[in-house]
Amino acid sequence: MSYEPVFALFWESVKQSIQNGTYAKLTLAKTIGDTELKNIYIRPVLLDEGGYTLSVIARYKTEEVESFHSLDQAYAVLFPYMNNPFLTALLFTTENDITFKLNKKRVGTILEQAPTFKSASDAIIEMKEKGII
Template sequence: MSFQPVFVQFWEKVKESIQNGTYAKLTLAKTIGDTELKNIYVRPVLNDEKNDYKLSLTARYKTEEIESFHTVDEAFIVLAPYMNNPFLTALLFTTENDITFKLNKKRVGTIIEQAPTFKNASDVIIEMKEKGII
């Protein structure tokens, strides 16, 4: 069984948390073995000129960081191939709960919800709420 349908469900929770204004941060982590790519951080970035936002994807390698900017749907297309190669975990932190997408040894995806780590949404999300973008 493929883990992609479960990752799609996880990504829906990412989109919901942005729209609801509860998004704090998203991290892809827990690699298989010693890899060049260590993790990917996802955070919203405001585009004041267009009164909208993009997601900043910061790929952290052993020796450098590479940042790229994407719409929410583009970010899914960019991030999905990294699940299972090299990442086994995606962690979504919201003010309501922490949502973890995990792949087990058989590469079956599961979603786990836990108590929230963060009390406040990201500063950009708060600003987006104030400006009526979300």
């Protein structure tokens, strides 16, 4: 069974947390073995003309590469990294921490825990103030 439906459900939580103004941070982590790519961090960035985009920072052993994507584009960019090389995606919100995990059989599950962050990301707070979300 594919883990894509479970990851799509997880991504809905990402979208909802941005729309609700509770988004703090999103990280892809826990690689399979020793890989060049270590982490991917996703954070919202305000645009000068209004609105926002997502900054996707891929952290390698020797460098960081940043790209910018819409919310829907970011899903298409990030999904291929699940299972190759990442097994975990961690969404931190002010309401709870949501973890998407792949087990050894590559079955996806979603876990919720108490929140790590007490406040949303600075960009989310500014987006709320400007009425963007």
